[in-house]
Amino acid sequence: MATDYIVGIDLGTTNSLVAYMQGDSPAVIPGEDGLNLVPSVVALDENNQVIVGNAARRYLIETPERAVYSIKRLMGRGVEDIQDELKLFPFQLADDLQQGEVLRIKIGERTYTPPEISALVLRQLKRNAERFFGAPVTQAVITVPAYFNDAQRQATKDAGRIAGLNVLRLVNEPTAASLAYGLDKKKHGIVVVYDLGGGTFDISILKLHDGIFEVIATNGDTHLGGDDIDNLLIAIALDDIRGDLGLDFRRDARRSGEAVQRIRQAVIEAKIALSSQATAKLDVDLPGGKKYQREITLEVFEQMIQPIIDRTVGPCKQALKDAGLKPEQIDEVVLVGGSTRIPKVRRLVQDLFGRVPHTDLNPDEVVALGAAVQANILGGGSEITQDMLLLDVTPLSLGIEVAGGVTDKIILRNSTVPASATQYYTTQVDGQTNVAIHVLQGERELARDCRSLARFDLKGVPPMVAGMPRIEVKFLIDANGILRVSAREQRSGKEAEIDVQPTYGLTDEQVENMLLESFDFAEEDFRQRQVIEARREADTILTALAKGKKNQAWPELTSEERHSVETLEKALLAVKDSDDYHAIREGIDALNQATMHLAELMMDTAVSTALKGKAMDDTDIGEGPQAGHPVAKADFE
Amino acid sequence: MIIPGHAPAEATPSCWSCGTMRAVHFCNSCGKVQPPVPVDYFTFFGFPRKLNLDTAALEKEFYALSRKLHPDVFGQADTQERTWSLEQSSMLNDAYRTLKDPIKRTQYLLRLEGIELEEQSKQATEKARATGELKKQVVPPDLLEEVFELNMHLEELRMQKKMGEDDPALLEEIGKAKLSLEEKYDVLFNELRTEWNNWDKSENGAADEADRRKIVDRMVDVLNRRNYIRNLVRDLNEALEN
Numbered sequence: 019m020a021t022d023y024i025v026g027i028d029l030g031t032t033n034s035l036v037a038y039m040q041g042d043s044p045a046v047i048p049g050e051d052g053l054n055l056v057p058s059v060v061a062l063d064e065n066n067q068v069i070v071g072n073a074a075r076r077y078l079i080e081t082p083e084r085a086v087y088s089i090k091r092l093m094g095r096g097v098e099d100i101q102d103e104l105k106l107f108p109f110q111l112a113d114d115l116q117q118g119e120v121l122r123i124k125i126g127e128r129t130y131t132p133p134e135i136s137a138l139v140l141r142q143l144k145r146n147a148e149r150f151f152g153a154p155v156t157q158a159v160i161t162v163p164a165y166f167n168d169a170q171r172q173a174t175k176d177a178g179r180i181a182g183l184n185v186l187r188l189v190n191e192p193t194a195a196s197l198a199y200g201l202d203k204k205k206h207g208i209v210v211v212y213d214l215g216g217g218t219f220d221i222s223i224l225k226l227h228d229g230i231f232e233v234i235a236t237n238g239d240t241h242l243g244g245d246d247i248d249n250l251l252i253a254i255a256l257d258d259i260r261g262d263l264g265l266d267f268r269r270d271a272r273r274s275g276e277a278v279q280r281i282r283q284a285v286i287e288a289k290i291a292l293s294s295q296a297t298a299k300l301d302v303d304l305p306g307g308k309k310y311q312r313e314i315t316l317e318v319f320e321q322m323i324q325p326i327i328d329r330t331v332g333p334c335k336q337a338l339k340d341a342g343l344k345p346e347q348i349d350e351v352v353l354v355g356g357s358t359r360i361p362k363v364r365r366l367v368q369d370l371f372g373r374v375p376h377t378d379l380n381p382d383e384v385v386a387l388g389a390a391v392q393a394n395i396l397g398g399g400s401e402i403t404q405d406m407l408l409l410d411v412t413p414l415s416l417g418i419e420v421a422g423g424v425t426d427k428i429i430l431r432n433s434t435v436p437a438s439a440t441q442y443y444t445t446q447v448d449g450q451t452n453v454a455i456h457v458l459q460g461e462r463e464l465a466r467d468c469r470s471l472a473r474f475d476l477k478g479v480p481p482m483v484a485g486m487p488r489i490e491v492k493f494l495i496d497a498n499g500i501l502r503v504s505a506r507e508q509r510s511g512k513e514a515e516i517d518v519q520p521t522y523g524l525t526d527e528q529v530e531n532m533l534l535e536s537f538d539f540a541e542e543d544f545r546q547r548q549v550i551e552a553r554r555e556a557d558t559i560l561t562a563l564a565k566g567k568k569n570q571a572w573p574e575l576t577s578e579e580r581h582s583v584e585t586l587e588k589a590l591l592a593v594k595d596s597d598d599y600h601a602i603r604e605g606i607d608a609l610n611q612a613t614m615h616l617a618e619l620m621m622d623t624a625v626s627t628a629l630k631g632k633a634m635d636d637t638d639i640g641e642g643p644q645a646g647h648p649v650a651k652a653d654f655e
Numbered sequence: 656m657i658i659p660g661h662a663p664a665e666a667t668p669s670c671w672s673c674g675t676m677r678a679v680h681f682c683n684s685c686g687k688v689q690p691p692v693p694v695d696y697f698t699f700f701g702f703p704r705k706l707n708l709d710t711a712a713l714e715k716e717f718y719a720l721s722r723k724l725h726p727d728v729f730g731q732a733d734t735q736e737r738t739w740s741l742e743q744s745s746m747l748n749d750a751y752r753t754l755k756d757p758i759k760r761t762q763y764l765l766r767l768e769g770i771e772l773e774e775q776s777k778q779a780t781e782k783a784r785a786t787g788e789l790k791k792q793v794v795p796p797d798l799l800e801e802v803f804e805l806n807m808h809l810e811e812l813r814m815q816k817k818m819g820e821d822d823p824a825l826l827e828e829i830g831k832a833k834l835s836l837e838e839k840y841d842v843l844f845n846e847l848r849t850e851w852n853n854w855d856k857s858e859n860g861a862a863d864e865a866d867r868r869k870i871v872d873r874m875v876d877v878l879n880r881r882n883y884i885r886n887l888v889r890d891l892n893e894a895l896e897n
Contacts, residue, residue: 186730230718396730407722433752436726436745494745497726 024157024186024397025147026194026389029136029174031090031217031243032356034058035386036143036158042402044198044390046383047150049142055382056146060138061085062126070142079283082108082275084126088245091217092121092132093177094170096522103241106249108275120524133173133524134532137180144181158183159393161385163218164190165238165333165413167459168471168501169522175500176524180532186396188498191215192222193410194388195354196231198379200406207349208234212367212375213385214330215355217243221334223341223348229405235341235432236413237333244289244357246326251285252278254322255300259310276305292319293359320362327363334370340432351375356382409434412495419456419465428493431461438494449481453489457501470521474503480510552602556594559609563587571619583612680724680743688724691742695767696750705858706764706851710755717751758881761847761874764854768871795880798839802887805832809894826895833891836884843881850874 026044028035033055037046046054051072061069061077062084069077077085091103100121103109112122112129122129130138140160147155160183162174171188178185192211199209205226213220220238224231256278260266267274280302288298292314302310338345351373357363358381367375379387395403411432417425418441428439443453453476460468479487488508495501506513524532563583566572572580590605670682670689679699681688697704700716722728724747729740753759794802808829815822853870 187727227718230721392727395727398731407725407727409721409725434748436741437748437752438742438745439749494741496741497744 022157023147023151023153023155024159024393025143025155026386026391026393027140027143027158027160028191028194028386028389029090029140029160029162029177030058030385031088031215031245032058033216033382034139034143035383036147037383037386037390038147039390039394039400039403042400044387046386047147049146050149056139056142057087058089058139059085059087060089060125060135062128066126066128068138070138079276079279082279083110083124086123086125086135088217089123089132089135091241091245092123093136094132094167094173094522095121097121108278120522120528131524131532133177133529134180136174136177137532140177140181140183144183156182156184157186157393159187159189159389159396160185161191161194161389162188163215163238163240164192164213164220164222164236165218165240166499167240167414167469168499169469170240171498171500172523175498176529179529182533187392188500189389189392189408190220190222190233190236190410190499191218191385192220192236192354193224193231193233193408194392195352195384196222196224196226196388197391197406197408198384198388199352199376200226200231205350208343208347210348210351210371211354212330212334212351212358213354214327214357214363215243216357217241217245219243219330219333221330221337223337223343230407230409232409232434233411234343235337236411237337237340238413239329239333242326242329243355247289247323247357248282248285250322250326251289252281255281255285255302255310255312258312259304263304263308263310265304265306265308280304281310288314289319289360292316293361323360323362327360327366330366331370345371348373353377354381354384410497410499411435412437412499414459414469415461416493416495416501417458417460417465417468419458423465425458425460425463425465425468429495433495435495435499436497438492441491441493443476443489443491444485445479445482445487446484448484450484451479451481452477453479455491457493457503471501472521476505478512479507480512482509549597549599549602552599552606553594556590556602556606559606559613560587560590560594563609563613566613566616566620569620569623571616571623574619575616579612579615583609583616586612680720680747688729688736688739688743690739691746696753696763699746699750700754702754703858704764704767705855706761707855708754708760713751713755717747720747757844757847758878761851761878765871765874765878770871770875795883798880798883801832801835805829805887805891808832809891812894829891829895833888836888836891840881840884840888843877843884847874847877847881850877
């Protein structure tokens with residue numbers, strides 16, 4: 019197991035990355051296109067092949083109904099709490115979505131749950147890493163926003179499993195970033211990580227001490243990020259277009275997808291430009307031939323985004339308060355996430371904490387690099403990481419519903435994880451054998467204002483007089499920030515059976531089925547790849563043979579040999595374009611075998627020609643079959 | 656760090672791996688993590704059951720134990736050891752969280768002494784606030800007069816706010832009351848410290864059972880008054896903000 023690669027993955031709202039520990043320092047693994055960032059975009063092409071990343075981006079414009087982005091916003095959520103998202107993002111819910119079912123999103127004619135879509139992104143990262151290492155990758159550390167709740171974490175873990183990854187740990191993004199920062203310098207002191215990404219905002223305050231990274235407080239908003247800036251700019255542009263050009267894309271559902279995506283790309287480019295320029299131009303070719311043009315000055319841009327970035331102030335202040343710290347007690351501030359490139363955001367952070375923030379690591383990559391460090395630690399560590407240990411906290415209080423619909427908090431937010439709490443339950447009716455427990459997450463006093471995590475049904479309580487059973491229920495939040503529950507009836511000593519009904523998540527069985535399905539697809543993909551490769555090999559050998567037949571060695575074969583070769587050549591030609599891998603393979607092998615003598619003769623000719631000092635080019639024995647043929651390869655160069 | 660004489664029945668005296676005498680968390684001989692035993696938080700840290708506690712030493716011990724027990728250290732271990740590491744480190748974190756906070760530490764010790772401070776606890780207060788039920792709460796006698804006056808002021812404030820009026824003199828009066836309460840809050844903490852010293856002396860064998868009972872009762876009284884004032888100040892702040 020020790021030789022297996024464990025990778026660190028940043029599964030982002032906008033972009034995802036995979037990294038690993040290369041000796042003493044973490045490094046991002048580029049994709050086939052040579053780029054480090056894999057856009058978290060999934061599309062289906064016209065043949066229903068899954069396309070992920072940069073290649074999928076063009077589908078956002080060409081066939082917006084066959085592509086999806088920012089799926090992270092829907093992870094671990096129910097229909098009723100994504101109504102805002104549905105207004106701002108082009109997510110298409112499945113038509114046959116049932117009440118209480120896990121969300122399913124339409125891509126083309128197919129539907130996928132958010133964990134499945136995330137799994138497709140993860141599978142791409144896995145493949146990138148496998149190509150890079152030339153070996154299978156099955157274990158990973160995946161990062162999540164620190165403020166993700168239990169359901170969102172579970173959904174991320176499910177996505178990993180569906181992608182065929184054993185998720186060794188979920189690490190909070192700001193904490194991962196601090197690992198990457200703290201790696202080279204043994205630091206002490208209080209560090210604030212301000213992480214404003216594409217769709218989420220986190221603030222974490224850590225105490226660094228001899229390689230221990232102890233999170234003291236964390237806060238955030240899982241629906242606040244660069245996406246919100248884009249959506250605001252899109253909304254303004256759509257208003258402009260309606261006013262100036264009389265086109266209302268909000269009402270023209272059929273054409274709006276393409277128009278909105280074109281506008282979206284333009285505003286993103288403008289936003290990025292405004293991090294280094296005083297003005298930016300929007301120039302969008304709208305469907306129907308009209309153009310939308312506008313200039314935005316930095317001043318106007320900063321005014322527009324002020325309300326959005328101001329939303330990060332509250333969580334920062336709350337985290338400081340929870341940590342019991344004043345801004346002047348902060349030693350260092352680290353910026354993470356693409357949106358922290360915006361100068362206005364940097365000024366806000368500087369004003370809040372009175373420190374010039376660090377920006378020496380690429381804010382897009384630092385989380386993935388930190389995940390790679392954590393992967394290395396979990397793999398047993400190396401010299402550079404052996405003293406490093408991460409002590410993280412749970413971002414939200416865990417509670418249970420008690421009489422009157424009130425939340426009884428049993429594990430408070432900012433408790434170091436793993437953390438546990440034990441509660442005792444009894445029955446209210448004589449002979450009662452089931453006890454229901456409703457688990458909640460959040461800070462509010464009433465259960466209905468908190469997030470419902472799951473309903474646990476304790477079964478098999480021995481029938482006794484009401485109030486007699488004493489059921490001990492242990493709630494444990496593990497190092498991933500995910501809840502585990504176990505129960506025991508103390509008078510009988512019986513382990514109580516727990517039936518978990520996750521409020522927003524997939525059941526184990528559902529995940530298992532998705533996993534098998536994705537294996538089936540992988541199998542199919544694999545077979546298709548095999549056929550394509552065999553076909554290529556057949557072409558190579560047929561081309562080589564065509565050349566061989568023009569070689570002076572050809573007439574030296576017996577007529578039987580020549581006949582046999584030509585029969586097999588025809589046979590291979592006949593099966594080559596079929597989808598029957600085995601037939602193609604057999605055809606190749608048979609022809610390979612039959613041309614063995616020819617190849618040898620050609621070799622001899624080539625060698626004697628070479629000895630005579632004749633140029634190799636004139637002999638032209640061709641490339642020869644790529645594989646399998648023992649001599650035809652030009653290994654005498 | 657060896658379990659003291661009164662180790663619970665479930666505790667295994669020897670290490671599952673090498674068979675020698677084990678400690679609470681891991682084996683002193685072979686270093687393997689052990690299944691958790693139900694010990695109290697003081698014992699878990701190897702500290703005496705005393706309330707004056709060297710928090711720097713506690714933190715140091717917490718870090719040292721974290722390095723040995725945290726699940727990250729068991730990334731490549733088998734399922735059984737991983738489970739024990741998870742349980743041990745959750746107990747470590749729970750224990751550290753409880754002991755490092757002076758009030759939680761006192762409440763925990765009182766619970767070990769068989770006393771639940773439920774009625775005055777924050778949870779009970781929140782529950783009562785959320786359901787609108789009247790919480791059974793006894794006003795500490797020395798605060799009766801002050802609380803009576805304060806309630807009158809608050810009522811007045813509510814009336815004024817309804818009428819849209821603003822009376823700086825009243826606000827000043829309430830502000831003064833708040834300051835006085837906060838001072839009392841601090842004084843109570845010093846009273847609590849005195850009882851800590853008494854308790855720690857009794858742990859050294861300087862008091863009989865009846866004396867210990869008295870110390871416990873006084874600590875309960877101080878905590879109750881302290882909680883009462885804290886809730887009052889919170890209500891005051893809310894009234895001033897709204």
